[in-house]
Amino acid sequence: MATMNDVAREAGVSLSTVSYVLSGKRTISEETRLAVQDAIRKLNYSPHSGARALASNRSNVLGLMAPLRADVNVSVVMQFVAAVVTTARTYNQDVLLLTQDDAGGLERVTSQSMVDGLLMMDIEARDPRIPLLAKLRKPAVLIGLPDDPQGLSCVDFDFAGASRTAVRHLVELNHRSIGFIGSPQASLERHATYADRARKGFSEACEAAGVASVLRACEATVPALAEALDALINNDGRTPVTSLVVHNEGLLPLLHEALASRGLRIPEDISVVAIAPEDVALAAARPWTAVSIPAHDIGRAAVEMVMDRLNSDKPVEVRLIVPKLVQRETTSAR
Amino acid sequence: MATMNDVAREAGVSLSTVSYVLSGKRTISEETRLAVQDAIRKLNYSPHSGARALASNRSNVLGLMAPLRADVNVSVVMQFVAAVVTTARTYNQDVLLLTQDDAGGLERVTSQSMVDGLLMMDIEARDPRIPLLAKLRKPAVLIGLPDDPQGLSCVDFDFAGASRTAVRHLVELNHRSIGFIGSPQASLERHATYADRARKGFSEACEAAGVASVLRACEATVPALAEALDALINNDGRTPVTSLVVHNEGLLPLLHEALASRGLRIPEDISVVAIAPEDVALAAARPWTAVSIPAHDIGRAAVEMVMDRLNSDKPVEVRLIVPKLVQRETTSAR
DNA sequence: TCGAAGACCCGAAGCGCTTCGACTGCCCTG
DNA sequence: CAGGGCAGTCGAAGCGCTTCGGGTCTTCGA
Structure with missing residues (x-):
């Protein structure tokens, strides 16, 4: 695996220059940028996520706690999950999957800095996980609407x-x-x-x-x-x-x-x-x-909301997705 | 977040000693081990996964590519996924979820060293992802049985x-x-x-x-x-x-x-x-x-097989799970 | 004509961990 | 009683990246 150092050498620039080309956080001349990009392509370089996470304090991973059991509506859950993963990718995030019953999971993945934010599905009215989540000090979004969100963002269908x-x-x-x-x-x-x-x-x-x-x-x-x-x-x-x-x-x-x-x-x-x-x-x-x-919309909204909290410091919000009825063949006037 | 350094200081030992207590890779006296463990508890320390991944070249994450769409049997998929996640946890691994259509996903998560191994579900007879997987040089297990596994491990129901x-x-x-x-x-x-x-x-x-x-x-x-x-x-x-x-x-x-x-x-x-x-x-x-x-058994076997290849250098294997019939109320002699 | 302001780049200091080599006592053997 | 071996510990060198604080060289307005 090529490292950033290799790229720098190949392109004839310094390490930091390569980094800035990648992140775009400082101005780089057209010329060197192209040289660096060529080198990256040539060496088939891609950054080491661990190193990046260490240095930047960002893992580019979202944790998703989903109910993987039979007593919920499986296909809806699947749609949520699919929407979350797909949307996360558009923010360059990956998704780490946690199961509902992995009690320590939330705590673990945050304290090990594995995730940048958390999504939790299948929320109950007085869900015991909510206080846990609330004190983790990570952006989190509940997919569902508990009695008391305790300062966490929520999104759900109305x-x-x-x-x-x-x-x-x-x-x-x-x-x-x-x-x-x-x-x-x-x-x-x-x-x-x-x-x-x-x-x-x-x-x-x-x-x-x-x-x-x-x-x-x-x-x-x-x-x-x-x-x-x-x-x-x-x-x-x-x-x-x-x-x-x-x-x-x-x-x-x-x-x-x-x-x-x-x-x-x-x-x-x-x-x-x-x-x-x-x-x-x-x-x-x-x-x-x-x-x-609209499972897909909800999943997407959930990801958008964590990312908002992560990137800008948008405030906590509770979002309800408005229902729409479509008349088809199973209702008629009496 | 407390770091290993903090723990070392608190316990009055060196950094490396703490590391060895954690990994168990060198002998440590009962006394210092206890001291270190106390310090860990006291500071509520947990290791930074990025740093660990960087230094040890292990992420403790498995990638799972699952079909998150409607045209497969959703509940079976769910059972697989649940089994994989649960079993992975017993090996102290977490699971990163990739969707079937995220073509570059396999490549990406491996080249960024995000995962230690890969599992792939819903394999087709001549699945185009197999050659991709095969050249990634990461332990991988196919859940399914293609025409040509190209040197990858497989597990499936018979x-x-x-x-x-x-x-x-x-x-x-x-x-x-x-x-x-x-x-x-x-x-x-x-x-x-x-x-x-x-x-x-x-x-x-x-x-x-x-x-x-x-x-x-x-x-x-x-x-x-x-x-x-x-x-x-x-x-x-x-x-x-x-x-x-x-x-x-x-x-x-x-x-x-x-x-x-x-x-x-x-x-x-x-x-x-x-x-x-x-x-x-x-x-x-x-x-x-x-x-x-037995979706659960298959999922479990899949994880066991990647972990085997990761820890020991067990050879590639193809495992078929033996079917069992249980007679209940819907069959009778003619 | 000169200083200020950019544009552009580099070096070096970490981030928090693993691991190798080396060091210190101590016990055991011959 | 000398020497080897081992249990137990430490220091330091990375792992591959981000980011801050300078440098150098132009450009431009006064």
């Missing part, structure tokens, strides 16, 4: 707003009784904030509009779905719901069949609005009317 | 064997006509080796056993599944299949309903063997008889 938007859409179509099928009970119990907020938004919007509402948590399995649907359709003897808001990506592929087998046609008998990533909403035979979760 | 095992099981149950529902056409077209090998093993085993076989590629959507099933059941006028081998995790949640709506009960009318991760096989209302894909 799940409450998404539910409200979905409800508003259905109300405009004259639905007066709306069911909500949400995340699994487990997500609620650990207070994953997206689950809580989507429910809350739904309830509030229904109340505000004066329409009847029923909520069910549901796992992404056929029997769980069956049970939830039966409950919503019976609705304890009250009028059955005429429409559904579904915030559970894993369920969507199962939903069409499940309703069909109950003699319910979409949208003639029942309208459905999904809250899901766009590709999931579009994957169905009959694409879902949906409020799409 | 998908051909998995199909054979599934077929053997069905043949023992007196099935004489077996259908195969596999990965999407797209996977076949880019020659993802797991798809190819599973198909090949299936065909061979059927031929060897003298039973009729039909193969279909299939995407994980309801309509695609419907089409595939209709084709297998009609079977061009020949006898309909009495059993299925399904190598497509995304399809499993849809399969039960799809068969039921065609009046086919599992296993009375049709037996089904899944080739899928165990948790997927178990997630169904009626757990699938399955050859399980």
